[in-house]
Amino acid sequence: MRQVELPIYPVVYPTGHRLNQNESQFPLPDRIKNQLDSLTYDDLHEYPVEPINELFEQYAAYVGVTPEQLLVGCGSDEMIHVVTQALLAPHDIVLSPAPDFSMYPIFTTIAHGHHVQAVDLSYEGMVKAIETHHPKLLLLSNPNNPTGKLWTVEELTHLASLVPYIVVDEAYMDFTPDASMIPFIATYSNLIVLRTMSKAFGLANVRIGFMVTNCELAHYFRQFIPPFNISGVSAKICNIFLKDATYLQETIEWHDEMRQKWAQAFETIGHVIPATTNFLYVELEQPEAVWDHLTDLNVHTSKQPTGIRVTIGDEAALHLAHTAIQQYMETSHVKNS
Numbered sequence: 001m002r003q004v005e006l007p008i009y010p011v012v013y014p015t016g017h018r019l020n021q022n023e024s025q026f027p028l029p030d031r032i033k034n035q036l037d038s039l040t041y042d043d044l045h046e047y048p049v050e051p052i053n054e055l056f057e058q059y060a061a062y063v064g065v066t067p068e069q070l071l072v073g074c075g076s077d078e079m080i081h082v083v084t085q086a087l088l089a090p091h092d093i094v095l096s097p098a099p100d101f102s103m104y105p106i107f108t109t110i111a112h113g114h115h116v117q118a119v120d121l122s123y124e125g126m127v128k129a130i131e132t133h134h135p136k137l138l139l140l141s142n143p144n145n146p147t148g149k150l151w152t153v154e155e156l157t158h159l160a161s162l163v164p165y166i167v168v169d170e171a172y173m174d175f176t177p178d179a180s181m182i183p184f185i186a187t188y189s190n191l192i193v194l195r196t197m198s199k200a201f202g203l204a205n206v207r208i209g210f211m212v213t214n215c216e217l218a219h220y221f222r223q224f225i226p227p228f229n230i231s232g233v234s235a236k237i238c239n240i241f242l243k244d245a246t247y248l249q250e251t252i253e254w255h256d257e258m259r260q261k262w263a264q265a266f267e268t269i270g271h272v273i274p275a276t277t278n279f280l281y282v283e284l285e286q287p288e289a290v291w292d293h294l295t296d297l298n299v300h301t302s303k304q305p306t307g308i309r310v311t312i313g314d315e316a317a318l319h320l321a322h323t324a325i326q327q328y329m330e331t332s333h334v335k336n337s
């Protein structure tokens, strides 16, 4: 056995208010529910082919590439797993900014690599860390999870020119598609973009994520995918959502309103980092104490070094969180940051 100590998921699946998982709370329109009702049991006995081919066609059209440039997996998590397994030799270095998505070090370790982090989320910090560590792979989320920071295309294309491979994980990019790196895949032969149906499309339980890259890399990575790695039922569900002419726009607009409203509310208790995601990062003076207090009340948020990350959408839970933080600050004299 290898000497590893990695978290086993789900670590703790919290009961109560889940503002910590960035799950969509957008209410499903009836027209979509009706179509989901039309799924039948008839083809459960078959390995899936047609619905997945259709998914490739539809998703390729959605992001503006050819189906040959896509890989599909069980969430974008599986795509991170595949990309690290396929690219890393033992001890190869993977660099991410700090903070970034918690799964990057885990998948790097599973793939026998070594994960390092830059000192912060700045472009300069990343360049310095590249000079120090000479990573084989840059792995970062854009927009950044947990802060919502958007890296610019200029920063990312320059970073791409400094390393053998760069993976830009665009789990939250459907909310701001114009900032995607997908149009630059044709120019940067070492660029790999990850996407998911879990966030803006609201399908975390369907477990569908994508890798988008050039045909040559896609062909290489395809060798590392197990046969029939996604369910045809999941593919069929995604096809319904991708075919709907207005669903995505409706959910984006709904999230824009929610974000605006709750950013304003949380500004009264901390500094809210501007974001285009389905979560907000609220910088606080005593994040750990506030997080503990909310957890005691069964309101689960994501604890971060300088604040908490809160999923937006569940208004009852957000009210509870907001009021609880306010009361906590009044009683503990925590000052606004």
Ligand SMILES: Cc1ncc(COP(=O)(O)O)c(C=O)c1O
Residues within 6 Å of the ligand: 021, 022, 074, 075, 076, 077, 078, 101, 141, 145, 169, 171, 195, 196, 197, 198, 204, 207, 208, 209
């Ligand atoms: C930045 C980022 N990447 C990837 C994922 C994994 O998402 P999924 O496996 O559901 O596609 C998440 C989930 O929260 C995420 O925040």
